[in-house]
Amino acid sequence: MKIVKVNDLISIKRSIESGTTEQLAVVKNIISDIRSSGDNALRDYTEKFDRVKLDSFLVTESEINEAYRKVDSEFISIVREAAENIKSFHEKQLRPSWMTTEENGSILGQKITPLDSVGVYVPGGTAAYPSSVLMNVIPAKVAxxxxxVMVSPPDSEGxxxxxxxxxxxxxxxEEIYKVGGAQAIGALxxxxxxxxxxxKITGPGNIFVALAKREVFGDVDIDMIAGPSEIAIIADDTARPDExxxxxxxQAEHDPRAxxxxxxxxxxxAEEVAGxxxxxxxxxxxxxxxxxSIEDFGVIYVTSSIEEAVETVNQLAPExxxxxxxxxxxxxxxxxxxxxxFIGRYSSEPVGDYFAGPNHxxxxxxxARFSSPLNVDDFQKKSSVIIYSEKALKDNGEKIAKFARMEGLEAHARAVELRLENR
Structure with missing residues (x-):
């Protein structure tokens, strides 16, 4: 690993998520085809990219039962315990709707409503990511x-x-479909x-999935456009170099751009860790x-103090x-x-990836300068509630009307003044 002085700070920003002109054109065409041709386009793209021809995309109960037969009981037990930890953590994020009564008799509040439906994308390819399923689905259930709905690309056997x-x-x-890539995002x-x-659509994927999520944003909500993984570690001489x-x-084993x-x-x-x-x-x-990853994006910064180390990390804003x-x-x-x-030697990053409970x-x-981990709030929306009293409108109506006219909105002003006249 490179060892440098902190004044040579290297940005961790990588622009892979923007894609190329050609990649963006491919994604636009795929989504257009899905919108115009529906299942037929899904079948064509699944055959083209996943090398399997499917009559039905829906995962059946018998396929799920077969999956349980393929995994060992210890794995099932671990998944259940991890799921309980994740559920327990996210339940603490729940916030209630609220109402407050003002002195003038008005009632103001906030109504919290869960989203009606969410699509979760789970990557396929050479690896399986059951942890990604738990981290995306459980907060939505808690909310x-x-x-x-879950979508994921099938293998060549479907x-x-x-x-x-x-x-x-x-x-x-309860709904799982064997579709992946930009075509799955278009279908959702x-x-x-x-x-x-x-x-709303959540979950990670390759560059084509990321571009597709960006393309459909506005017609549906998305969680984020996630980049390659990152880790920063602040350490002093009390830490073990091997750990x-x-x-x-x-993190480096995730992706060449991690x-x-x-x-x-x-x-x-620094020298011991590099070795x-x-x-x-x-x-x-x-x-x-x-x-x-280590060659291109691995670096050890040597600072003059722990305080400077903290400020360096704040500039990096790591995942x-x-x-x-x-x-x-x-x-x-x-x-x-x-x-x-993660604080302390027993809080290794993989503890959070799989088991502790907070979202990965x-x-x-x-x-991270301005956004948060996936959480229960991401699967809810908030509506303001206004029950204005007669006294409140009498006291404030003319102020509201004047504010409206200052913006050139006469009808707004008259809508309030009419009620003052009709009392």
Whole structure:
């Protein structure tokens, strides 16, 4: 890993999500075809991209039962425990509707309503991501969403990974479709003969999925356009170099464009971690991916102090932040920008990925400066409630009318004044 002074700060922003002109054109064409030809277009694209011809996209109950037979009982037990942890954490985010009565008799409030329907995209390809199912579905269930639809690309046999189907069943998904890519996003947004449209789409995917989500945004809501994974670690001499290296590589193995950063005031630690990274890379199964990530986006910053390390991290605004320092909890209040914060040597980032309970769908690419992890609020909407009293309108009606005329909206003013005249 590169070791540099902090004044050579390198941005973790990577522009992969914008795609190329050709990729964007492909996505636009796919979505247009889905809107005009529905299931026929879905079948054509599934045959083209996933190399399987499907008569029906819907996952059957027998396929789910078969998935349970393929996974071992210990995995099912782990999924259930993880799901309970995730549910328990997100239930604490629930907020009630509220009303307040003013002295003049008016009632003002906020009504919280769950979205009617949500579509969850689960990536396919060479890996299965049951954790992604749990993290997207469970907050929606906790929020009260009645219809949750899951889509995921099938393999060449027309089958979804058993672990993904088991996680979906345990999370309470009742509609699962074997479709992926931009065509799946188009189907969720605009509907086909088989798939009714949804109100919001969440979940990660490749560049074509990301571009498709961006394309349909406005007709439906989306969670975010997620970039490659990131981890930043603040550490001092009390931290173990081998554990830091392992945590850095836990993100590097995701993607060649994943970003792994250590920030420390200790040159000794920096050099030891760099050595450990090379040592552990040599025996990593996903060595090729992780090596490219470390080479292009791995860096160790040496600062003059822990305070400077904290400020460096705030500039980076990473997706994941680990604090591996003596009394690390004391730094928490100084962290302004991070998607998820892990404090102490037993809080390795994968603990949050799978089991602890907080959501692992996090802001990337520096967007932790202004956005939050996926949460219950993302699956609800808020309506303002105004029950104005006669006294309140009498007291404030002329002020409202004057405000309206200042904006040149005479009808607004008259709508209020008419009620004053008719009292």
């Amino acid at each position: 009260g969403v009645k219809r949750i 089958i979804l990974p058993a672990a993904v189907l088991v996680a979906a069943k345990e999370a309470g998904v 947004a605009y509907g086909t003969e088989s798939i009714k449209p949804v109100d 830091i290296a392992a945590d850095l590589l836990s 970003c792994s950063v250590l920030v420390t005031p200790s040159m000794k630690l 450990e990274v090379e040592k552990q890379l040599a025996i990593l199964p996903r060595k090729d991916i992780a090596s490219r 994941h932040l680990e604090i591996l320092t003596e009394n690390g909890i004391e730094l928490l209040g100084k962290i302004r920008h991070a998607g998820a914060i 769908v996090l802001p990337t690419n520096g967007t």
